[in-house]
Amino acid sequence: MRFLPTELAEVRIVELDVHRDGRGFFAETHRAEAFAEAGIAATFVQDNHSGSVAGVLRGLHAQDRRPQGKLVRVLRGAIFDVAVDIRRGSPAFARWVGVRLVAEEFRALWIPEGFAHGFCVLSDFAEIEYKCTAEYDAGGQIGIRWDDPAIGVRWPVERPILSPRDAEAPLLAEIETRLPRWNGVGA
Secondary structure, X not given: OEEEEOOOOOOEEEEXXXXXXXXXXXXXXXXXHHHHXXXXXXXXXXXXXXXXXXXXXXXXXXXXXXXOOEEEEEEEOEEEEEEEEOOEOOOOOOOEEEEEEEHHHOEEEEEOOOEEEEEEEOOOEEEEEEEEOOOOOHHHEEEOOOOOOOOOOOOOOOOOEOOHHHHOOOOHHHHHHHOOEOOOOOO
């Protein structure tokens, strides 16, 4: 595995080593020791798998009571995956990074706690699997508007297909008191 930097220091692209032969392929998708050596101390407690059609945009999502780090990987298709720093007081507060993830490229995106996450589907259909460092907490769910001008994500879709909850999500400034505080590490 190779851990590549992004514009946000804590968000990392994980390139997997893929071994191919006439039978197909094999790739190790997570190994705790490799993550620890790269400075990522993550213990995963929940795995999620979702599928979406072209143009679907999910996010921006986070949790306040049980913040989640996420390791996002595409199993089929392609997405534009986004992480937004939502740690109050962080020098990178409200900055975002977007990475195109394509199943055949065997890359994943590490999004640490304190970042909101969202993605839009670029292919006809995409299946996404992500590992989480905390279990889902419905009461602690935070939604932020996908098109919040204070963040300014440049999504590669003009008219996304949104859930009612995502379409009505508040602006970042409207929920700032619910956001985690920056602990002085990173950014």
